[in-house]
Amino acid sequence: MNKEYLIYKLSDEVKNSCKIDKEAFTKFNVKRGLRNDDGSGVLVGLTNIGNVVGYERDANGKLTPTEGKLYYRGYELDDLVSPLLKEKRFGFEEVAFLLLSGQLPDKEELEAFKELLNDNMPLDHRTITHIIELEGSNIMNILARCVLEMYTFDPNPDDISRDNLMRQSIELIAKFPTIIAYAYNIYRHSVQGRSLHIRHPRENLSIAENFLYMMKHENYSELDARMLDLLLIIQAEHGGGNNSTFTVRVTSSTRTDTYSSIAAGIGSLKGPLHGGANIKVINMFHHLKEQIRDWKNVKELDVYLTRMLNKEAYDKTGLIYGIGHAVYTLSDPRAVELKRLAGELAKEKGREDEYEFLKLIEQEGIKCLQEHRGGSKPACANLDFYSGFIYEMIGLPQEIYTPIFAMARIVGWTAHRIEELNFEGRRIIRPAYKNILGELEYTPLDER
Numbered sequence: 001m002n003k004e005y006l007i008y009k010l011s012d013e014v015k016n017s018c019k020i021d022k023e024a025f026t027k028f029n030v031k032r033g034l035r036n037d038d039g040s041g042v043l044v045g046l047t048n049i050g051n052v053v054g055y056e057r058d059a060n061g062k063l064t065p066t067e068g069k070l071y072y073r074g075y076e077l078d079d080l081v082s083p084l085l086k087e088k089r090f091g092f093e094e095v096a097f098l099l100l101s102g103q104l105p106d107k108e109e110l111e112a113f114k115e116l117l118n119d120n121m122p123l124d125h126r127t128i129t130h131i132i133e134l135e136g137s138n139i140m141n142i143l144a145r146c147v148l149e150m151y152t153f154d155p156n157p158d159d160i161s162r163d164n165l166m167r168q169s170i171e172l173i174a175k176f177p178t179i180i181a182y183a184y185n186i187y188r189h190s191v192q193g194r195s196l197h198i199r200h201p202r203e204n205l206s207i208a209e210n211f212l213y214m215m216k217h218e219n220y221s222e223l224d225a226r227m228l229d230l231l232l233i234i235q236a237e238h239g240g241g242n243n244s245t246f247t248v249r250v251t252s253s254t255r256t257d258t259y260s261s262i263a264a265g266i267g268s269l270k271g272p273l274h275g276g277a278n279i280k281v282i283n284m285f286h287h288l289k290e291q292i293r294d295w296k297n298v299k300e301l302d303v304y305l306t307r308m309l310n311k312e313a314y315d316k317t318g319l320i321y322g323i324g325h326a327v328y329t330l331s332d333p334r335a336v337e338l339k340r341l342a343g344e345l346a347k348e349k350g351r352e353d354e355y356e357f358l359k360l361i362e363q364e365g366i367k368c369l370q371e372h373r374g375g376s377k378p379a380c381a382n383l384d385f386y387s388g389f390i391y392e393m394i395g396l397p398q399e400i401y402t403p404i405f406a407m408a409r410i411v412g413w414t415a416h417r418i419e420e421l422n423f424e425g426r427r428i429i430r431p432a433y434k435n436i437l438g439e440l441e442y443t444p445l446d447e448r
């Protein structure tokens, strides 16, 4: 049999073997994803790390949509970010300390922690050599491969004692920016034929500054570095249930090694419904800038967005990227903050027209989505809606938008891994799948 035909035939059979009636989920009371049909959550774990609030629940369990709130270790995100803005301080390292340990550091602890991270930013020379040799143009994939390789260079990779987990976590947080910057520079050299620069991370720079330095030498401003620092803080953690963190928790619950678990989280975050949406949003934005003749014409934009929802335009998936969230309803507090920051930066960089157009896409995207799906379910812009536009204004290339998300979320992932392996009464995570096919009678090969 022709092998291509065989692949086609097997794939065609999957059309039938994948069929599961939508109604069966209700019939068997399956908890789908994060929410049931009535909007109530599927509770699969308990955590002391992040808290994501999108609803209020009354005494009878009825849910009312609310403005979104996000807490890191009990502190509201805004309370962590505001002092940093006021004092013009870099804060990603402080937030990492908080998320890993549960405590805000004092001055001495913070200085020591920053030094520890800085000391760990350089890569083992074997990792550098391997990145140079790794083929491929997807930086998330290269990042995952480098993380898996770190297992080989770790003298104690399988030890899941708390001390060892903390050491590995700090090393991963420190090394992600270096791996991503090097992987991008090598990609740029091999795919785009540009000069190759491998810059050693500098002492006394924050992670955000060091990343920009490794990416762009000294071609970045203080404002660019502060924006990146805020983006890292804002993306660092989102509770135990977001897909990539849950992936890390699920794999960690088997007591596998840190590198296998984090590589799995990277694979999850890459998906366009999750962290990969930031690249999709910026592509969609450029597409709309070309397709819509008058950036102030609401009607023209609505017609196009509706065509997108009907799978007739853009990538024909039916999605408007950057809109919608599994938990947030009326607003995602991070998108609110990023919208404000994007506005400030757009003024500075002379890109106010584009910013106004992006805001209109947000407003009309939400409206068209709600009309398209009917009902009263609210929707809002999510974290990924404005982040790409900010990266673009900082002068960062699209290929690293999702890797930067990973560079931030590694903090949440490692904090959750440590928690997953250290609470009393922990169990391997193992939900159930109900088989709805039933039993079939076996037919011998020569009778088929």
Ligand SMILES: CC(=O)SCCNC(=O)CCNC(=O)[C@H](O)C(C)(C)COP(=O)(O)OP(=O)(O)OC[C@H]1O[C@@H](n2cnc3c(N)ncnc32)[C@H](O)[C@@H]1OP(=O)(O)O
Residues within 6 Å of the ligand: 033, 034, 272, 273, 274, 275, 277, 309, 318, 319, 320, 321, 322, 323, 324, 325, 326, 327, 369, 373, 382, 383, 384
């Ligand atoms: C960091 C992050 O991960 S943030 C999320 C980034 N992802 C995106 O921006 C991609 C676009 N958004 C989405 O696909 C979704 O809103 C998600 C994946 C974020 C959340 O998914 P869900 O929790 O299933 O959303 P929800 O329950 O509101 O979906 C209800 C319906 O609206 C649809 N919908 C939700 N958001 C969108 C959207 N942006 N565009 C088109 N349709 C949408 C869903 O596909 C679903 O349709 P269905 O009932 O026909 O299957």
Ligand SMILES: O=C([O-])CC(=O)C(=O)O
Residues within 6 Å of the ligand: 237, 238, 241, 242, 243, 326, 327, 382, 383
């Ligand atoms: O929580 C989620 O489902 C998605 C996520 O990671 C985030 O919004 O940061």
